[in-house]
Amino acid sequence: MDIKTKSLSELEAIYKERVEHWRNQRAEHLKKAEECAQQIEAYDQKLRHIVALVNGPSAAAAIPAPLPPRRPARKQGKRRRKSPIRDATLKVLRNRPGQKLTVAQIRTAIRKDTHKRCSRQAINVGVDILEKMGLIKCDRAPKGSGAQFVFWAL
Numbered sequence: 001m002d003i004k005t006k007s008l009s010e011l012e013a014i015y016k017e018r019v020e021h022w023r024n025q026r027a028e029h030l031k032k033a034e035e036c037a038q039q040i041e042a043y044d045q046k047l048r049h050i051v052a053l054v055n056g057p058s059a060a061a062a063i064p065a066p067l068p069p070r071r072p073a074r075k076q077g078k079r080r081r082k083s084p085i086r087d088a089t090l091k092v093l094r095n096r097p098g099q100k101l102t103v104a105q106i107r108t109a110i111r112k113d114t115h116k117r118c119s120r121q122a123i124n125v126g127v128d129i130l131e132k133m134g135l136i137k138c139d140r141a142p143k144g145s146g147a148q149f150v151f152w153a154l
Contacts, residue, residue: 083122083126085110085118085122086126088110088113088118089110089126089127089130090126090130090135090136090153091113092113093151093152093153094153096109096152097153098152099152100139101150101151102145102146102147102149102150103123103124103127103147103151104120104147106127106151107120127151131151134154136153136154137151137152137154138151139151
């Protein structure tokens with residue numbers, strides 16, 4: 001398949017099909033993982049029962065309990081500071097549902113709401129963090145707007 005010779009609508013259809021395929025694959029794997037966890041738990045209980053019958057209740061207690069699923073470890077020592085600029089940015093975007101704002105527009109809105117000045121860099125950092133947290137979305141700004149990105153709240 002040569003991507004360069006496909007039309008945009010054909011590419012869109014191909015990529016939608018691929019995304020759907022991989023979503024289905026992921027769902028199947030998650031379902032299978034849940035079934036495996038249930039089977040492990042059932043056999044672990046049966047093992048404890050058999051060990052208790054053979055060696056007595058104290059030996060069954062010696063078998064370690066199954067470990068809970070692992071979560072990724074958090075980085076210790078760094079606590080994320082509660083930023084008033086980040087909170088103000090999120091408030092501005094949530095107060096304007098359906099609007100896509102540039103950083104300059106967000107900065108102006110913060111100035112109008114709080115009567116305090118903030119730097120463009122502080123807003124950029126806050127917007128990046130909010131996007132990583134999944135609270136806002138980012139997209140390319142339209143041509144001629146003078147900005148690179150526009151943001152909106154989810």
